[in-house]
Amino acid sequence: MMLHAVQSARTLLRRTGCADRKLFIYRHSLAVRVLHWVNFITLTIMLASGLQIFNAHPALYWGATSEFSRPLLSMHAMQDEQGRTRGVTTIGSHAFVTTGLFGWSRGGDGSLTERGFPRWATLPSDAWLAMGRLWHLFFAWILVVNGALYVLSGFSSGHLRRDLWLTRTDWQHLGRTFLDHLRLRFPKGEDARRYNGLQKLAYLIVIFVVGPLIVLTGLTMSPTLDAGFPWVLWLFHGRQSARTIHFLCAMTLLAFVMVHIAMVILSGLWNNVRSMISGRYAIEATPSPAAESHRE
Amino acid sequence: MRRRRLILGLGAGTGTLLLGGCDRLSTLPRTQSVLGSAQWLTRAAQRALVSRDALAPEFTRAQIAPVFRANGTTDPDNPEYRALARNGFRGWRLRVDGLVESPKEFSLDDIRSMPAQTQITRHDCVEGWSCIGEWTGPLLSDVLARVVPKPQAQYAMFFCADPMDSGSDYYYESIDLRTAAHPQTLLAYALNGETLPIAYGAPVRLRLGRQLGYKMAKYVMRIELVASYRAFGQGGGGYWEDQGYAWYAGI
Numbered sequence: 001m002m003l004h005a006v007q008s009a010r011t012l013l014r015r016t017g018c019a020d021r022k023l024f025i026y027r028h029s030l031a032v033r034v035l036h037w038v039n040f041i042t043l044t045i046m047l048a049s050g051l052q053i054f055n056a057h058p059a060l061y062w063g064a065t066s067e068f069s070r071p072l073l074s075m076h077a078m079q080d081e082q083g084r085t086r087g088v089t090t091i092g093s094h095a096f097v098t099t100g101l102f103g104w105s106r107g108g109d110g111s112l113t114e115r116g117f118p119r120w121a122t123l124p125s126d127a128w129l130a131m132g133r134l135w136h137l138f139f140a141w142i143l144v145v146n147g148a149l150y151v152l153s154g155f156s157s158g159h160l161r162r163d164l165w166l167t168r169t170d171w172q173h174l175g176r177t178f179l180d181h182l183r184l185r186f187p188k189g190e191d192a193r194r195y196n197g198l199q200k201l202a203y204l205i206v207i208f209v210v211g212p213l214i215v216l217t218g219l220t221m222s223p224t225l226d227a228g229f230p231w232v233l234w235l236f237h238g239r240q241s242a243r244t245i246h247f248l249c250a251m252t253l254l255a256f257v258m259v260h261i262a263m264v265i266l267s268g269l270w271n272n273v274r275s276m277i278s279g280r281y282a283i284e285a286t287p288s289p290a291a292e293s294h295r296e
Numbered sequence: 297m298r299r300r301r302l303i304l305g306l307g308a309g310t311g312t313l314l315l316g317g318c319d320r321l322s323t324l325p326r327t328q329s330v331l332g333s334a335q336w337l338t339r340a341a342q343r344a345l346v347s348r349d350a351l352a353p354e355f356t357r358a359q360i361a362p363v364f365r366a367n368g369t370t371d372p373d374n375p376e377y378r379a380l381a382r383n384g385f386r387g388w389r390l391r392v393d394g395l396v397e398s399p400k401e402f403s404l405d406d407i408r409s410m411p412a413q414t415q416i417t418r419h420d421c422v423e424g425w426s427c428i429g430e431w432t433g434p435l436l437s438d439v440l441a442r443v444v445p446k447p448q449a450q451y452a453m454f455f456c457a458d459p460m461d462s463g464s465d466y467y468y469e470s471i472d473l474r475t476a477a478h479p480q481t482l483l484a485y486a487l488n489g490e491t492l493p494i495a496y497g498a499p500v501r502l503r504l505g506r507q508l509g510y511k512m513a514k515y516v517m518r519i520e521l522v523a524s525y526r527a528f529g530q531g532g533g534g535y536w537e538d539q540g541y542a543w544y545a546g547i
Contacts, residue, residue, distance in 0.1 A: 041314060048315050057424040064418060065361055066425035123315055124322045129422065130540035131322045134331035137547065141334055223420050224506040224546035228346030230353050239418065239426050 025193060027281035031153045035146055036276055042143045043253065045135055048123035050250055051116070052132030058103075058116030060247055064238035072244060077104040077114040085112065140218065147211055154207075163195055164204055170197030186267040192283045206256055214249035217242040328540060335542040342546050352480055352505030355416045360488060361427040364419070366495035369458035369467065372515055377457040385499040390483075394453070394520035397444035404485065404499050410434035413482055421509040422541065431503045432486035437477045440521070445473065449521035452476045453528060454502055457515035460535055469502065469513040469534040470525040470543075480505030483516070508545035510536040 028036070059074040061067055074090045075098070087103030089096045100106075100118070107113035108126050119125040123135055154160035170177075177198045180186070187196055195203070219225050220232040220242035236242040264272045275281035321327040372378070380388045385404050393399035414432045440452070456467040475481060482503040485492050492498045497514025504512055511534070525533040525543075532538040 040310075044311055044314050045318060048318075053424065057421070059425075061425075064355070064359065064426065065428050066365075067361075068363060068365065068425075124319050125315075128322070130536075131328070133422070133542070134328060134334075134540065135318065135322075137338065137542070138331040138334040141337060219547075221420075222342070222547035223352060223418070223508065224342045224346055226418075227350040227352045227506045228342075233353060239420065243424060 021285040022282045023285035024280045024282050026279050027275045028279050029157065029159065030279070031157070032150075032159065033276055033279060035150045035153075038142070038146050039150070042139050042146060043257065045123060045139045046143055047250060047254060048121060049132045049135035049139070050247075052122040052124065052127075053129065053136060054247065055116040055122060055127060056129040056132075060244040061240040062237065062244060063240055064233070066240055073247075075103040075116040140215075144215060147207075147215075151207065160207075164200050164207075166197055166200050166204075170200060173197055174201070181263075184266055189284045202256065202259075206253065210249050210252050210256070214246055214253065217246035217249065221246070332540070332542065335544045338547055339544040346506075348474060348477075349479060350506075352417055355418065355428050357416065357430065359428050360416065360430055364427045364429050364487070364496070365421070365425065366493075367421055367423075367509065369460075369514065370495040372458035372494075374457050374459050377515065380457075381494060381498065388499050388517075390500065390516065391518045392439065392443045392520075393518070394522050395446040395449035396440075396521050397446060398442075400443050402439070407434060407439075407483060407485060407500060410438055413479075415480055415482065415503075415505070417480065417503070417505055419509055419512075422536075422545070430488045431482055431484040432489070433482040433484035433500065433503065435479065436481045436483055436502070437479075439483060439519075440473075440476060443521075445521050448523050449473060450523050451521070451525050451533075453520045453522055453525060454513035454516050455518040455520070456513050457517050465529065465535065467513060467515070467535045468529060469511055470522075470528075471502075471504070471507075471511065473521075475504065475507070478505065506546060510534070510541060511545045 057066075058076065059066070059068075059071040061071055071090065072092065076088055077085050078088050080086050085104055086097050087099040087101065087105065089098040089102045098104075102116060102118075104112055104114055105118040107115070107119065115127060122132070124131050151160075154164075174197045177196050181198060186192070187194075216232065217236055220236050221239055226233055226239065232242070233239065236245055271282050388404055389401040390403075390407065391399070391401050412432050412434055414430060416428060416430045418426050418428050420426045436452070451470045451472055454469045454471075456469075458467045459465070460467055471481070480503070483500050484497075484503040485500050487493065487496050492501065497512075497516070500516050501514040502512045502516060522528075525531070529535065530538040532541075533543045534541075537543045
């Protein structure tokens with residue numbers, strides 16, 4: 001089904017792309033482009049090393065402490081009635097067999113082993129908590145510095161206000177835009193000059209909600225910071241809740257990145273990638289002279 | 297067109313390549329030391345943000361974990377230690393020496409007769425879990441005051457009875473004297489009102505309020521004040537530090 005969607009999107013792009021003249025606009029500033037790729041590398045390392053750290057105790061809880069008998073989520077290996085080992089993921093009181101993926105998957109030597117996330121998802125790939133923490137707590141600084149630079153430059157250049165802040169029209173068209181996205185109909189021509197409302201909303205939520213939340217819940221897991229700022233424990237309902245929220249934020253960011261990549265592919269892979277490398281983004285030129293005058 | 301395909305191919309493989317590359321880099325000592333250096337930035341930032349005596353949150357008796365997980369060594373495979381344990385640690389002596397004016401040996405009764413603190417605090421394991429327990433024991437700073445640290449003393453080293461890695465090495469740890477002076481740094485001899493069980497580090501373990509569990513040495517046999525921890529073990533300052541874990545375990 002996904003393949004079909006990609007195919008039809010390709011035909012759509014080919015059909016519309018050939019007939020019209022291309023007009024290049026300067027879409028992404030140098031700052032945004034550099035910060036974007038630093039962010040890409042950093043998020044990849046943070047996610048994979050974070051899953052390595054999760055694997056050291058693949059269970060999540062709510063509250064101050066770990067009530068080992070009542071995890072919100074857990075991944076482990078257990079024997080079924082026939083004595084075969086299965087990977088089992090529990091969410092609340094529900095249990096799912098996830099052999100090969102969560103709880104029981106292939107180790108470096110090819111044999112099955114008990115681990116939360118599989119080795120292709122973690123950094124390092126083998127169980128190595130110390131190294132996972134080294135990657136995570138080094139790149140955490142880069143993530144925060146990079147994010148802060150983005151927000152600062154975004155405010156000072158007007159990028160956030162001009163390109164990401166939702167206009168009244170954006171809000172009014174949000175439902176419509178959502179349905180268009182589901183049908184893989186993307187803005188073209190003059191409409192493609194700007195981010196649409198759905199896009200803006202997704203970016204704003206990531207930048208101002210999920211981003212700060214994942215940093216703050218990460219810091220809440222620090223026993224030293226808990227001593228200096230006990231209110232964070234109140235805010236997140238305890239250290240183990242903070243760990244759970246941290247994990248959920250990471251999964252939200254992963255979902256965001258996956259949708260982001262899908263949209264990049266479906267709405268014109270090369271055009272999008274080029275605009276994030278050189279800044280140049282092609283839109284279909286419309287015959288009106290007004291559009292010509294906007295050429296940058 | 298060739299350039300386009302090249303860049304797309306690069307893009308598709310970037311994630312995999314990136315993680316594969318990082319995976320290989322992980323085994324280089326250089327990578328480990330560069331990445332590990334971030335802990336000193338973290339420590340500087342946390343010291344700037346959190347005052348020296350800020351207290352870790354304390355909890356109520358109702359919040360004490362019904363099952364407090366015992367981690368690491370739970371029964372030291374050490375004949376001398378086992379002999380001491382069989383005798384209720386009556387023969388155990390905690391030697392405190394190094395850069396001090398008057399080295400001393402403390403019996404368990406000496407430690408128990410000192411003014412004690414009882415604190416219900418959270419124990420955070422580096423693996424990610426937390427348990428709340430009630431710990432009782434004298435302040436480490438009171439113990440150190442009796443041996444009078446010399447001005448050049450910077451760190452307290454803890455040498456333990458639990459052999460690690462087929463018995464060649466023993467567990468050890470180190471903390472700075474700033475941490476040693478914190479009002480939640482205890483030499484704990486009781487957990488939840490009971491004599492400290494062997495699984496939790498009997499007869500005496502270190503308790504810290506603001507760092508991760510591996511800093512809190514169990515089965516403490518000797519404390520030595522030193523100017524540097526580099527000369528011990530592999531120079532990391534502790535058993536787990538020598539395996540690549542951060543010496544500053546504040547996060």
